[in-house]
Amino acid sequence: MRQVFQQSLSELQERLVGIAELVETSITEATQAFATSDAELAESVIERTEEVEALALELDELAINILLRESPVASDLRLVVSSLRMSSSLERMADLAQHIAQLARYRYPESAIPQGLRKIFSKMGAIDVEMASAVVTLLREQEPETVNVIRDLDDGLDKRHAKVFEKVLSDKLSANPLGVVDATLASRYHERFGDHAVSVAKQMQYFFSGELA
């Protein structure tokens, strides 16, 4: 019985890692599609979103079944509780990658990135990809230090988010309302992606320490 229980918990962890890996692929492709106006790549991100949603649902079912059958305690209970919440965050991260990909597709064959903002969006995309990769590592290796790596990356993202608005409001962009809308939304999507990575990190922090935050 105990062995079956440990197997269920391992499966829960493996599934979390699996979903996080799909999120990493999605944000990598979305960032590239956005930078290079690649409509085909954007489509691949959009298609992956439903897969992530279905896997998150299966993960929730597994977590609830563990609660029902095994009545876990201590760190086992914390893993199950945090899984239920991380699945939502991972799903949202896939959604946000999709939103970035959709911006690229809507504007195709034009670029969704206004002139003068390419460099900063390329940096925001790179940070998001790094955060997604750190989330995979955190879920797989369960090393508490990775939590801080994710928080530090998020600080860099927030700085760029503020800078996008400065640029949008100061530049010759003013002449192009579509560019202003796209830049505002894209920057917000990147920033929220980072926030959800931090949510996952907080849930793992809770798993490690037992302290809710």
Next chain:
Amino acid sequence: MRQVFQQSLSELQERLVGIAELVETSITEATQAFATSDAELAESVIERTEEVEALALELDELAINILLRESPVASDLRLVVSSLRMSSSLERMADLAQHIAQLARYRYPESAIPQGLRKIFSKMGAIDVEMASAVVTLLREQEPETVNVIRDLDDGLDKRHAKVFEKVLSDKLSANPLGVVDATLASRYHERFGDHAVSVAKQMQYFFSGELA
């Protein structure tokens, strides 16, 4: 023992209702502060956000304690699991109300709403307030029909969200990049507020039916 358990579940429900009521107050005040450029009212919304956060944390602690001590099953387990997720949604709704209030405060004494968009934002705000009120009713009365009320309201919100972009891109707004940024963000905040109300509705749907979605 059974009696203590039922008391804990009632307390969980009451606390959910309490948090939802604070969210309703916040979105009501945020909408008014945004419409009338009332910096003082905006401040009251911003201050309430921390209170909601603290209450959501306490709710999570209670839910986890119930899982640990009572090993609930069937609809009792579903209420506890859905509470853990609804607390996140309610917290995000308070955050989004705060973001709307912050837009009003940043632009004070100017209006954050560009000319020509006052009517549509007033409607979006009214729908958000109605959704928050329906969430309170859903959590208090636990009537399955309220789920559909919330979904229908969200459809109206999504239509207006699309319309804001049409207007932003077609109007004389083009001359004012700050107005374009504000309108884009405000519309997105209103739309996301509605999405989180739908998330709460979905969680209650799961509580009623046992079907995850």
